[in-house]
Amino acid sequence: MTDVVRVAVLVLVVVNPVSAALAIRTATEQQAARTRVVALSVAAGVAAVVLGALALAADEILDALDLSVASAELGAGVVLLVPALELLFGGPEGWVRAPNAHASAVRLGVFPLAVPVLASPWTAAAVLAIAGDEGGGRTAISVLFAVAVACALAVAAFGPPPDQRAVRLLGAAVGVATALVAADLVHDGVFGTG
Amino acid sequence: MPTGRLVRMLVVCALVLGAVRLTVSAPERCGDVAAHDARVGARAAAQWLARGQRDDGSYLYLADERGRDLGGYNAVRHAGVTLSLYQAGFGDAADRGLGWMLARLERRDGWAALTDGGVAPLGGSALMLAALAERRVQTHDRRYDDLMEQLGRFLAAMQRDNGDFYVYAYPRTGNVDREAISQYFAGEALWALARLERALPDPDRRSVARRAAHFIAAVRDDTDFVPVPPLNDHWAAYAFAEMSDWPLADEPAEYARALYGRFDLLIRWEAQSDAGEPYTTTHTSGKRAAALGTWVEGQAALARLARADERLGDLREATLASTRCGAAVLLARQRDGAWYTDGETRMDDQQHAISGLLALADLLEAQA
Numbered sequence: 001m002t003d004v005v006r007v008a009v010l011v012l013v014v015v016n017p018v019s020a021a022l023a024i025r026t027a028t029e030q031q032a033a034r035t036r037v038v039a040l041s042v043a044a045g046v047a048a049v050v051l052g053a054l055a056l057a058a059d060e061i062l063d064a065l066d067l068s069v070a071s072a073e074l075g076a077g078v079v080l081l082v083p084a085l086e087l088l089f090g091g092p093e094g095w096v097r098a099p100n101a102h103a104s105a106v107r108l109g110v111f112p113l114a115v116p117v118l119a120s121p122w123t124a125a126a127v128l129a130i131a132g133d134e135g136g137g138r139t140a141i142s143v144l145f146a147v148a149v150a151c152a153l154a155v156a157a158f159g160p161p162p163d164q165r166a167v168r169l170l171g172a173a174v175g176v177a178t179a180l181v182a183a184d185l186v187h188d189g190v191f192g193t194g
Numbered sequence: 195m196p197t198g199r200l201v202r203m204l205v206v207c208a209l210v211l212g213a214v215r216l217t218v219s220a221p222e223r224c225g226d227v228a229a230h231d232a233r234v235g236a237r238a239a240a241q242w243l244a245r246g247q248r249d250d251g252s253y254l255y256l257a258d259e260r261g262r263d264l265g266g267y268n269a270v271r272h273a274g275v276t277l278s279l280y281q282a283g284f285g286d287a288a289d290r291g292l293g294w295m296l297a298r299l300e301r302r303d304g305w306a307a308l309t310d311g312g313v314a315p316l317g318g319s320a321l322m323l324a325a326l327a328e329r330r331v332q333t334h335d336r337r338y339d340d341l342m343e344q345l346g347r348f349l350a351a352m353q354r355d356n357g358d359f360y361v362y363a364y365p366r367t368g369n370v371d372r373e374a375i376s377q378y379f380a381g382e383a384l385w386a387l388a389r390l391e392r393a394l395p396d397p398d399r400r401s402v403a404r405r406a407a408h409f410i411a412a413v414r415d416d417t418d419f420v421p422v423p424p425l426n427d428h429w430a431a432y433a434f435a436e437m438s439d440w441p442l443a444d445e446p447a448e449y450a451r452a453l454y455g456r457f458d459l460l461i462r463w464e465a466q467s468d469a470g471e472p473y474t475t476t477h478t479s480g481k482r483a484a485a486l487g488t489w490v491e492g493q494a495a496l497a498r499l500a501r502a503d504e505r506l507g508d509l510r511e512a513t514l515a516s517t518r519c520g521a522a523v524l525l526a527r528q529r530d531g532a533w534y535t536d537g538e539t540r541m542d543d544q545q546h547a548i549s550g551l552l553a554l555a556d557l558l559e560a561q562a
Binding site: 065071075078081082090095116117122190192 | 199200203204206207208210211214215218219220221222223224452454455456458459462466469512515519
């Protein structure tokens with residue numbers, strides 16, 4: 001696996017497009033089609049800016065925190081274990097319930113869809129660590145790719161309700177992948193092999 | 195709106211993030227050490243050692259903060275301190291230390307060994323040989339070449355079939371202790387042999403060193419005295435750096451990469467423990483400079499290796515940064531030339547700090 005593909009896969013897993021798509025579907029399901037699209041666009045834009053900025057400014061942020069890349073990887077790996085366990089035992093759905101019908105599309109897009117659904121604390125920590133190790137530009141591009149995948153899945157989920165069994169299976173797969181990424185980050189942090 | 199489940203996850207994550215920041219991802223107080231700073235610190239430490247040297251060439255072994263002699267001695271550490279004094283350019287004091295060792299040599303069957311109470315620990319002879327090799331580099335004086343060869347023959351004679359070494363010999367009887375083990379003597383012997391090979395090449399000796407390198411890189415960590423591999427063996431790092439143009443086999447090169455990770459982790463922890471409260475409380479250290487100094491030495495040796503070996507080229511910046519961080523911690527802890535732990539300093543605290551600081555200075559000056 002080339003470094004570019006590796007980074008893209010790591011970021012895709014930590015952004016977790018499956019849970020994000022389900023949350024976007026639930027949050028906007030009582031809204032008009034146009035409102036859904038606006039909320040999705042705002043969520044994607046804000047999340048891309050937040051995570052992309054973190055990736056591009058990773059070196060400066062780590063310097064400000066007096067943190068080496070290895071320590072950042074170790075910490076991010078530990079934090080990522082929380083969503084990994086939640087995905088494995090709780091499934092991918094249920095992060096967002098039906099919204100207040102009066103909420104504007106922009107407000108919905110910013111909160112809760114962009115932050116914390118797409119750009120969660122654990123995603124931010126992982127993006128920071130990955131960018132510190134793999135480079136900000138490459139990680140920022142991977143963030144754009146992961147957000148785009150989340151949007152595509154969300155659009156696909158706008159249709160009929162997805163099969164619950166398939167959702168559970170997909171959630172378990174994402175949980176395993178997240179646990180593996182967490183373990184990889186912890187390993188890199190401990191053994192300096194990043 | 196977010197569900198209780200998401201809110202719960204966010205709360206748990208916030209708590210975990212806080213715990214992580216207090217522990218494994220705490221700030222690292224590394225500072226920015228220049229070559230001059232490192233040389234000044236090393237010189238002050240060498241002066242501390244030279245001030246405490248006795249007429250017979252031995253050094254003040256263990257002292258409290260008022261300089262009171264707390265007794266004890268160790269021939270292996272004596273050899274190591276003498277080596278560091280040669281490195282620091284304190285040739286007169288080092289030559290007096292060499293005289294102490296020459297008075298304790300036992301010779302038999304063409305080899306020579308440094309003894310300590312009738313026993314010849316492998317590490318003592320290895321570090322004496324390394325000290326003589328350093329002296330040869332510094333002074334271009336070849337008067338001890340024969341002795342270096344004899345010490346090298348002792349090390350080679352102590353090698354086991356698997357590349358490891360017996361660690362204690364009894365020169366007067368010609369017996370060796372076949373049970374005792376030591377974590378670091380093999381690395382010391384390997385480095386000394388590699389330095390001897392640089393000074394006085396010999397194909398047979400090179401074979402001995404290659405077998406030792408294979409043992410350290412591929413066998414030792416599987417034995418029962420290395421609980422969490424890789425063993426943080428800075429002597430092995432020195433040796434691999436010395437062997438970089440042989441060239442180094444793949445196994446030691448891979449092991450060197452693992453060693454970098456171990457030294458980096460250990461140095462980071464010390465830098466985090468010096469970051470002030472609350473991090474000092476969550477990073478209890480208690481490690482003496484003799485430990486931290488070895489990690490700086492090892493990382494500096496790996497930095498040299500990374501510059502010479504393309505297989506480790508991706509570690510050039512990381513090894514230097516880690517060395518610099520460890521050196522900064524050392525300098526911040528130095529008091530009146532020495533390093534104290536629980537109110538005491540041992541001579542090898544100064545020895546390893548001197549070697550580490552000088553190695554960093556060399557790296558920074560070579561880079562400039």
